[in-house]
Each structure stands twice: as C-alpha cells, then as structure tokens.
Amino acid sequence: MNAIAPIGDGQSQLIVSRFAVPAIRCAGCISKIENGLIDVPGIASSRVNFSTKQVAISHLPELADDQLRREIEALGFEAQILGENPLSEDKGSTDKLIRALAVAGFGMMNIMLLSVSVWSGAAGVTRDLFHWLSALIAVPVIAYSGRPFFASAAMALRYGRTNMDVPISIGILLATGLSLYETATGGAHAYFDGAVMLLFFLLAGRVLDGMMRDRAREGIGALLKQTAPGAMVLDDDDKTRWVAAKDLLPEMRMMVAAGESLAADGVIISGSSSFDCSLMTGESEPQPRGKGDIALAGTLNLSSPVIVQVTATGEDTSVSDIARLMDEAGQHRSFYVRVADRAARYYAPAVHSLALLAFAYWMFAGAGWHQSLLIAVAVLIITCPCALGLAVPAAQVVASGALLRKGVMVKDGSALERLADVDYALFDKTGTLTLGRPTPVNLDDLSLIQKQITLALAQASRHPISKGIRSGLLALDIEPAVLDGIQELPGEGMTANWDGVKVMLGKPEKSEDHLSSQLTVGSESVVLQLQDEIRPDASEAIAKLQALGLPASIISGDNIRSVSLVSRALDIPAQAGASPQDKVEAITRLTTSGHKVLMVGDGLNDGPALAAAHVSIAPGSASDVGQQAADAVFTSESLMPVALSIKVARRTMQIVHQNFALAIGYNVIAVPLALTGMVTPLIAAIAMSLSSLIVVGNALRLNGAAS
Amino acid sequence: MSGLAILIPVALLMGLSGLVFFFWAIRNNQFDDLDGAAQRVLIDEEDEPS
Numbered sequence: 001m002n003a004i005a006p007i008g009d010g011q012s013q014l015i016v017s018r019f020a021v022p023a024i025r026c027a028g029c030i031s032k033i034e035n036g037l038i039d040v041p042g043i044a045s046s047r048v049n050f051s052t053k054q055v056a057i058s059h060l061p062e063l064a065d066d067q068l069r070r071e072i073e074a075l076g077f078e079a080q081i082l083g084e085n086p087l088s089e090d091k092g093s094t095d096k097l098i099r100a101l102a103v104a105g106f107g108m109m110n111i112m113l114l115s116v117s118v119w120s121g122a123a124g125v126t127r128d129l130f131h132w133l134s135a136l137i138a139v140p141v142i143a144y145s146g147r148p149f150f151a152s153a154a155m156a157l158r159y160g161r162t163n164m165d166v167p168i169s170i171g172i173l174l175a176t177g178l179s180l181y182e183t184a185t186g187g188a189h190a191y192f193d194g195a196v197m198l199l200f201f202l203l204a205g206r207v208l209d210g211m212m213r214d215r216a217r218e219g220i221g222a223l224l225k226q227t228a229p230g231a232m233v234l235d236d237d238d239k240t241r242w243v244a245a246k247d248l249l250p251e252m253r254m255m256v257a258a259g260e261s262l263a264a265d266g267v268i269i270s271g272s273s274s275f276d277c278s279l280m281t282g283e284s285e286p287q288p289r290g291k292g293d294i295a296l297a298g299t300l301n302l303s304s305p306v307i308v309q310v311t312a313t314g315e316d317t318s319v320s321d322i323a324r325l326m327d328e329a330g331q332h333r334s335f336y337v338r339v340a341d342r343a344a345r346y347y348a349p350a351v352h353s354l355a356l357l358a359f360a361y362w363m364f365a366g367a368g369w370h371q372s373l374l375i376a377v378a379v380l381i382i383t384c385p386c387a388l389g390l391a392v393p394a395a396q397v398v399a400s401g402a403l404l405r406k407g408v409m410v411k412d413g414s415a416l417e418r419l420a421d422v423d424y425a426l427f428d429k430t431g432t433l434t435l436g437r438p439t440p441v442n443l444d445d446l447s448l449i450q451k452q453i454t455l456a457l458a459q460a461s462r463h464p465i466s467k468g469i470r471s472g473l474l475a476l477d478i479e480p481a482v483l484d485g486i487q488e489l490p491g492e493g494m495t496a497n498w499d500g501v502k503v504m505l506g507k508p509e510k511s512e513d514h515l516s517s518q519l520t521v522g523s524e525s526v527v528l529q530l531q532d533e534i535r536p537d538a539s540e541a542i543a544k545l546q547a548l549g550l551p552a553s554i555i556s557g558d559n560i561r562s563v564s565l566v567s568r569a570l571d572i573p574a575q576a577g578a579s580p581q582d583k584v585e586a587i588t589r590l591t592t593s594g595h596k597v598l599m600v601g602d603g604l605n606d607g608p609a610l611a612a613a614h615v616s617i618a619p620g621s622a623s624d625v626g627q628q629a630a631d632a633v634f635t636s637e638s639l640m641p642v643a644l645s646i647k648v649a650r651r652t653m654q655i656v657h658q659n660f661a662l663a664i665g666y667n668v669i670a671v672p673l674a675l676t677g678m679v680t681p682l683i684a685a686i687a688m689s690l691s692s693l694i695v696v697g698n699a700l701r702l703n704g705a706a707s
Numbered sequence: 708m709s710g711l712a713i714l715i716p717v718a719l720l721m722g723l724s725g726l727v728f729f730f731w732a733i734r735n736n737q738f739d740d741l742d743g744a745a746q747r748v749l750i751d752e753e754d755e756p757s
Contacts (some may be wrong), residue, residue, distance in 0.1 A: 027749035050743030095733060106726045110719060126711075133715065 014044050014058045017065050019072060019079045024053050029077070036075040043068075055079070064242045066230070094210035100145040101207050104200040107141030108193070115193040131183040131190045138192035142176055145199050148206065167351045171380035172198060178377060194381055194684065201390070201692045209393035231256065231263040234307065248313045256308055258488070261300045264313040268293050271306035275299045276464065286463065302463050303488045355379045358675050367677070375677045382674045382684040383667055390692050391659030394699035399652040402703055407620075407635040408645050415631035417656075418615035419649035421596050425545050425642075426587065426613070428601030429556035429566050429574075433538055435637065436602070436621055438468035438530040443476065445526055446519070452481035454519050454528075457494040457505040460486045465517050466494070466505070468530055493517070532562070539570050541639035548646055550598065555583050557605050583609035600642055602626045617642055651705040659695045666691040 024030065030048045033055060037046040046057040057068055065081045072079040114130045122130060146169070153165040172195050179190040230244040231254040240255060245263040248254070253269065256262060272290035277299045286302050289295055295308055355376045362372035400410045410416055427433050446454060455473040458466040459480060483496040483503065493506015501522045508518040508527050517528045535541075542552050554574035556563045567574035575586065583601075587609055590597050599606070599613035602621060610616035610629035618630035627633050634641035670687055673679050679687075732738065 027746040030743065030746060031750045048743065049740045050746050051740045099730065099733065102726060102729050106722050110722055113718065137719075 013061065015061050016056055016058045017068060017081070019055045019057070019069060019081060020053060021048075021055050021072060021077050021079045022053050023077050024048060024050060024055075033072065033075055033077065037071060040071050043071075066242055094207065097148060097203060097207045097210050100148060101200065101203040103141055104145040104196060104203055107137050107145070108196045108200045110137050111193045111196055118190075127188075128183070128186055131179075131192075134190060134192040135180060135183050138176065138179075138196055141196055142172060142199065145196075145203060146172055149199075149202065167355075167380055167383070168198070168202060170352075171195075171377065174373070175377050175381065178373060191377070197686075197689055198381060201689055205390040205393050205692075208390075208397045211397065231260075245313070248310055250310050250313065252310045254308045254310060255305065256295075256301045257305045258301055258303055262295055262297050262308065264310045265297050266295055266308035266310045266312075268295055268306050269309045271304060273304045273306050274302045274463070276302055303461065351380065351383045354383065354671065354675070362677065371677070375674065378674045378677075378679050378684045379671065382670045382679060382688060390695050390699075391663055392656055394696045395652050395655045395659060395702060398699050398702040399648050399655075399705060402705055403632075403641075403645055403648055406641060406644060408617075408632055408641045409635075410632045410645070411630075415615060416649045416652050418596075418631065419598070419646055420653040422598040422614055422646065423550060424590055424595040425550045425552040425598045425600065426583075426590075426609070427552060427554050427572075428599075428606050428609075429554055429558055429563055430532065431602040431621060432600055432606075432619060433554065433566055433570065433639070434532040434534050436532065437471075438465055438532050440469050440472040440528050440530050442529050443472055445528070448478075449481065450519060450521060450526065451476070451478045453483070453498055453503050453521060454505055456480035456483045456498075457486070457496060457503065457519075460496075461488055461494050465530060469505075469517065469528065534566060534569055535637060535639045538639045541643050542570055542572060544640070544643035545646070548643065548650075550646070555586055555609075557583075580605045580608045584612045587612045598642075598646070601630075617645065648702075648705050652702060655699055655702055659698055662695055662698065663691060 030050060033048055034046050037043050037057060042060045042063045044058045046055055048055050059068065069079050069081055111134045114134050118127055118130050149165045149168050153169040156166060175191045175195040179192050182190050230242055231248060232240045233243045234240055234253040234255050248264045254266065268289055268291055270291065274286040274288045275295060277287050358379050359372045359376040362375050363369060396416050399416060403410055430436055451473055454469060455478050458470040481498060483498050486494060486496040488494050493504055495504045504520040505517060508516050516530060519526050519528060545552055552572050554563060554567055554572060555578050556576055557578055558576060560576040563574050563576035587597050587599065596614040599609050599616040601610055602619050606626055607629045610618065610626060616630045617632045617634060618626040620633055620635035632645060674684060
C-alpha cells in the first residue's frame with residue numbers, strides 16, 4: 001500500500017492504495033466502481049482488478065484510506081483496506097522464472113532447427129557454421145536462463161551441502177564447455193541442444209511450482225481482512241485525526257465507533273458498550289464493558305461509541321501474544337522436507353559419483369579423456385532429475401487447480417503431501433462446524449407488523465443477533481416499519497417509538513439462553529429463538545471423513561452447553577471451554593500418541609492449534625490469523641471440501657508415487673546404457689525430455705480427481 | 708548457401724521479436740487481470756454528448 005508515484009508536474013505526489021472488494025462479479029460492477037470513484041475529488045484514477053477482486057486507487061495524500069473505503073461503500077460495495085499483503089513478499093520470483101523459461105524456449109527452438117540440419121547430413125563448413133551459430137545462441141541463453149540453478153547450486157555448495165541443482169549445473173556447464181571445445185576444433189558433435197533443452201524442461205517444472213504458490217497467495221490475499229488498520233485519535237485539543245495502527249502510542253485516546261474493531265489494547269475511559277470478543281476467546285456471547293474495563297485489540301465494538309485510552313500497541317497487544325504462540329507452534333513443522341528434496345539428498349551424491357566413476361573407468365579403459373568426458377556428461381544429463389523434479393510440482397499444480405475450482409485454496413505443495421497422511425480430525429465449533437452466524441428459528445410466531453418493527457430495530461444494530469434476525473427477515477421480503485427515536489441501550493437492546501407506542505428488541509427478561517431475543521410492543525412481548533446453525537452437510541462430511549479413516553472430535557473455547565448441542569447433533573466427542581493453549585496441548589497429545597492431526601478452525605484462538613497441527617484447514621469466513629496459519633482455505637458454506645481435499649490429496653500422492661516410479665524406472669534402463677557409452681548426450685537429452693512429458697501427462701489425470 | 712545467409716537471420720529475428728514482445732507484455736502487466744479483460748469488453752461506454 002501507499003507506493004508513492006510521482007506525477008508529471010512534480011508538485012504533488014499521488015499515493016496508490018489497495019482495497020479488497022469481494023463483491024465484484026460482472027462488467028457492470030467494474031464500470032460502476034471506476035466511474036463512480038472518478039467523480040470523487042482527490043482521486044486521480046482507479047483500476048479494478050477483476051481476477052483478484054481488488055481496486056487500486058491513486059489519489060492525493062490528503063485522502064485517508066478510511067475515507068476511500070467509505071466512498072467505495074457509498075457505491076454499494078463492501079470494501080476492506082488492504083495492507084501490505086504479508087503473503088506476497090516473493091511474488092516477483094515466478095515472473096523471473098517465466099522470463100527465463102521464455103528465453104530458454106526461444107533458444108531451444110532455434111538451436112534445434114540448426115541441429116536438425118546437422119543431423120540430416122550437413123558437413124564441412126556448413127556444419128561448423130551451424131555449430132558456431134548454436135554456440136552464439138546457447139551461451140547467452142544458458143547464462144540468462146541458468147541463473148536460478150547456478151545461484152541455488154552455489155548457495156548449497158557454500159554451505160557444504162548438495163542439492164538437485166548441483167548435478168544440473170555441473171551437467172549443463174560441462175556439456176556447454178565440451179560443445180564449445182568441439183566447435184572450436186571442428187568436431188562432429190556439439191551438445192548445445194541437449195543443454196538448452198534440459199534447462200527448458202527444468203524451468204517448466206519450476207514455473208509450474210511457482211505459479212501454484214502465487215495463485216493460492218493471491219486468492220488468500222483477496223480474502224484477507226485487516227482487523228483494524230488504525231483508529232481515530234482524539235488529540236488534546238479535542239481534534240480527531242486518523243492514525244495507522246503501527247503509529248499508535250500508549251496514552252493516546254482512540255474514538256471507537258459502533259461496528260469498529262480496536263487497533264490496540266486499552267482501557268475504556270468514557271462510554272460503555274458490548275464487545276464481540278469471539279476473536280480472542282471463541283465465545284460467541286457479546287461481553288458488556290464499561291468505564292475502567294480493559295478492551296483488547298481485535299475485539300469488535302458492537303453497540304455504542306466509546307473512548308479508549310491505549311495501553312499497549314503493536315507487538316505488545318494480546319493479539320500479538322497469540323501470534324507469537326502460533327509462530328513457536330509452527331516452527332517444528334518447518335523441519336518437514338518435501339519429498340523431492342528428500343529424494344534429492346540421496347540422489348544428487350549418487351549421480352555425482354556415478355558420473356565420476358564412469359569417467360574414471362573409461363579413462364582407465366583407455367578411451368581417452370575426450371570420450372570419457374562425453375560419457376560422463378551423458379550420464380549427468382540422462383540422470384538429470386527432470387522427471388523427478390516435475391513429478392511432484394506437476395501433480396500438485398494440477399491437483400490444486402482442480403481443488404480451486406471446487407473452492408479450496410491450498411497454500412503450497414507440501415500441504416497436499418501432509419493432507420494425504422492425516423489420520424485424525426479436530427474441529428473447532430463456532431464458525432467451523434457451525435456457520436458462525438445465528439439465524440432465527442421461530443419467526444412465524446410474529447405477526448406481519450411485528451416482523452416489520454423487528455426488522456426496523458434490528459437494522460439499526462451491529463449486534464450479531466440483530467444481524468441474524470435482519471437477514472432472516474429480509475429473506476422473507478419484509479419491509480421495515482417507520483420508527484422514530486431509535487436508540488441502542490448497551491447490554492439491553494434497541495428501543496424506539498412506533499406511532500407513539502414504545503417498542504423494544506433486546507435481552508429476554510428471563511434469559512435462559514444467550515441466543516434469544518425479545519420483542520416488546522407496548523405491553524405485548526414475544527421471545528425469538530436463534531440458533532447458530534450447523535453447516536448444511538456437516539454430518540455427511542464427517543461420515544465421509546470417517547470412511548476415509550479419520551475419526552473426528554470437537555475442541556471449542558465456547559461454553560459446554562452450546563458445544564454439547566453440536567456434539568450430539570453430529571454424534572462426535574467434544575471438549576468445551578478450551579483455551580488456545582489447551583488446543584495446542586490436545587494436538588501435542590495426539591501427535592505423541594502417533595496420530596497425524598488435521599485441525600479445522602477459524603478463529604484467532606485457533607491460530608496456535610492450526611499452526612501446531614500436522615496440517616490445517618480454515619473456512620473462508622475465518623479471521624486473518626486463522627487463514628494465514630492454515631495450510632488451506634475453503635470458501636463454501638458446506639463442509640464437504642474438507643473431505644474432498646483429503647481425497648484429492650491422497651490421489652495426488654498416488655500420482656506422485658507413480659511419477660517417481662516412472663522416473664526411477666527410466667533411470668534404471670537409461671543409466672546402464674549411458675554408463676556403457678552407448679548414448680550420446682543428444683540422445684540422453686531426448687530421452688530425458690520424453691520421460692518428463694510422460695510424467696506431466698500422468699499428472700494431468702488428476703484434473704478429474706476433484707469431481 | 709546464400710539462401711541460408713538470409714533465412715537464418717530472418718528466422719532468428721522473428722523469434723527474437725516474439726521474445727521481446729513477450730517481455731514487453733510482462734513488464735506492462737498485460738497478464739495481471741486476464742478475467743477482467745474478458746469482462747471489460749461488455750462495458751457500455753456512454754456516448755459523448757455531441
């Protein structure tokens with residue numbers, strides 16, 4: 001955000017801010033937003049990115065992000081300020097790989113053209129000319145496109161390790177050097193074609209891998225909601241100004257309007273209201289807070305404006321504590337090595353020694369250093385882990401593409417590997433097994449006029465129960481009644497006058513359940529019951545998981561009564577009242593007893609558990625923290641994607657294993673041939689490419705796996 | 708042989724120009740919003756009042 005773009009006259013500078021606008025669905029929305037914003041003074045231009053559902057606005061620095069968001073909302077679209085996307089840090093690396101791939105492709109095709117003429121019998125001066133031309137194309141192409149491999153190989157060698165890129169780099173450099181020597185001495189064979197083709201196929205694997213990661217990142221970036229980008233601060237002279245969250249200091253006074261969330265921890269010094277603390281505790285009931293009470297960053301102010309004196313900001317807030325806990329929990333997982341790398345650890349040294357042995361043997365056998373080197377290069381190229389390198393990313397890209405079409409975004413390839421071997425599922429309740437929004441169940445108890453009054457009252461409040469009632473009534477096509485003097489009494493409810501009669505929607509007098517509301521019109525009163533509905537096909541999804549060999553249980557921070565309701569409905573065991581630490585401990589217990597745990601959760605309080613589990617999935621409605629900590633995010637209302645992604649992950653690993661078998665089988669046949677000197681580097685390159693194509697073709701079969 | 712002297716440079720230049728064009732397209736963010744480009748065709752530009 002806020003990249004500074006100087007404009008022509010150099011007097012004032014335009015700032016670019018980005019907003020996530022998930023509701024962009026059609027061409028009409030694009031023109032409505034772009035044409036609408038252009039009329040706002042101070043906005044120079046705006047551009048909708050339809051693919052990522054974002055709007056980039058370049059504007060004068062006087063306009064605060066918050067004002068811009070209101071302008072977008074005035075056009076009828078919900079918008080969120082996008083901070084610097086923490087997930088997009090190495091977005092540029094795929095672009096670089098694509099460029100290298102384009103260059104390698106160009107070089108490969110032109111060199112092949114020249115090589116075909118040489119094979120078909122060009123001799124003498126023509127052959128030498130073609131070899132020189134090939135060298136002219138190949139050397140810059142290899143220098144440019146080979147950088148990703150050379151850099152990674154150099155890095156590994158500097159730390160005294162070896163990876164896949166070391167044999168690749170040596171093979172390419174040796175083949176190029178040998179070809180240059182052949183060309184200079186007028187030899188019959190040059191292997192520029194083999195070297196460049198090798199690069200092209202290897203880069204194709206890397207690009208596929210990178211594209212998959214970027215696609216998932218972008219999808220999640222568009223969903224990222226900033227909890228509180230900043231706050232209105234009340235200065236000593238009673239003027240207000242907008243301060244970004246990172247610039248807030250202790251002792252500042254924040255004005256927090258109803259419906260805003262807090263950007264820092266603090267103490268309420270004026271006003272009282274109820275707060276939605278579900279982000280911190282998982283408890284769905286709003287907590288009343290008054291003067292002198294502590295309000296934590298990330299909680300949502302529900303009913304009336306308060307002034308909060310900041311006590312802790314940024315790193316020191318309770319939210320950050322949880323983030324730290326998550327970090328620690330996630331650490332041990334980074335030791336997980338991806339299958340290909342694990343294979344490479346044994347593979348790379350084996351390849352080196354094989355090539356070296358071949359060279360030594362043929363030297364010893366008296367083949368001459370030139371012939372021996374040729375054989376060594378052929379061994380290096382033919383054993384090049386292309387098929388091995390493509391085996392994993394190709395399968396993962398196809399599988400994640402198939403999952404994406406079903407509304408599941410997998411963040412990286414290793415998540416698929418880990419999803420495939422889980423054998424126990426833990427679910428959070430609120431927002432995960434349930435939809436996380438209460439819906440009224442007995443609206444029929446109200447007469448039409450009562451419904452209209454209820455809607456008018458509920459519309460004026462941000463309370464989750466009011467929101468639930470409102471959406472329930474709107475679904476019945478109810479028109480709101482005309483009321484005057486609408487007021488919100490913190491902790492009590494909404495009151496107003498309707499034709500001179502006092503009406504009220506609020507806490508029931510005998511409150512046996514916090515998920516209920518009472519409508520009072522004059523002296524009549526009706527109690528409305530609400531339920532946080534279980535996701536439509538939760539029990540089918542859990543049955544399906546069980547069929548896949550994953551027993552499930554619930555672990556929730558909510559109170560025992562609401563947890564047991566869900567537990568009984570789905571017929572799975574549950575643990576209630578669990579703190580974030582309890583959840584992590586439960587997972588550690590299961591892990592030490594030999595289980596690989598899948599955690600499905602959404603809230604901030606699930607963050608550490610999501611990071612500690614073997615693999616984790618969060619719903620699209622989850623908090624930022626939840627989405628960032630999870631390995632995959634599903635966007636549908638149904639819980640089926642959880643079972644589906646396990647199924648697809650297992651299918652993917654099957655394909656990966658097949659690919660490994662293919663790649664290794666190919667090596668078993670080809671390596672002895674190369675060792676005995678029956679294969680020239682060119683044939684080695686062709687065989688290698690063919691094996692890569694077969695592996696990619698096999699991976700494409702995953703396309704139908706998600707249906 | 709003299710035909711080659713013309714044909715090879717021509718082939719290389721054509722390939723190279725394709726490559727340059729691709730680099731230009733990446734640099735100018737032509738691939739950033741592929742779905743958006745498809746949607747924008749449908750926007751009715753309002754006629755300039757004449």
